[in-house]
Amino acid sequence: MNAKTLFAVLSFSSVLVGCTNDNPSTLMDDTPMMGLTTYNQNVKPIIDNNCVVCHAAVPKNGAPMSLVTYEQVKQAVLNRGLLTRISLENGNGSLMPSGGPRMPQATIDIIIKWEKEGLLEQ
Structure with missing residues (x-):
């Protein structure tokens, strides 16, 4: 392998390795809303x-309902356990999004805050 090819491969590898340890919880702005x-x-x-x-x-991959409108999401929070499903730990088969990983807690907290404040649309 010539020097240019070796340099290119090593450079590309270092970029990939440098990104593998990103922690999703540190990628979110967790400043209180x-x-x-x-x-x-x-x-x-x-x-x-x-x-x-x-x-x-039109739900896919076995999803039981659509979540594209305000009313659908509101009903999922009130009647379908959306907050419970997104709050489960990684590895739990019922965790949403399906297959994980779990959303950062700061993201889940926004939906919890929305519910506590009355599920306002606008």
């Missing part, structure tokens, strides 16, 4: 980024 938590401002982005892959308008 100020003001009221609303679905549109705070919760919808979480659902869209973590749940809609399976809980789409």
Whole structure:
């Protein structure tokens, strides 16, 4: 192997190895949220980024319901145990998102705060 190829392989490898120890909990801004938590401002982005892959308008991968509207997410919190499912520990077969990893606690806390403040839409 020539020197240029070896250098390129080592450089690429060091980049990959340098990123393997990122802790998801340290990647979140865990500054307490100020003001009221609303679905549109705070919760919808979480659902869209973590749940809609399976809980789409037409649910996929065995998901039992859609989570694309405010009312659907509200009902999932009130009647379908959404907070319990996202709060389970890694390795629990019922953890959502399915297959894990568990969302950072700061993200889960936003949804908990939303419920405590009355599940406001806007």
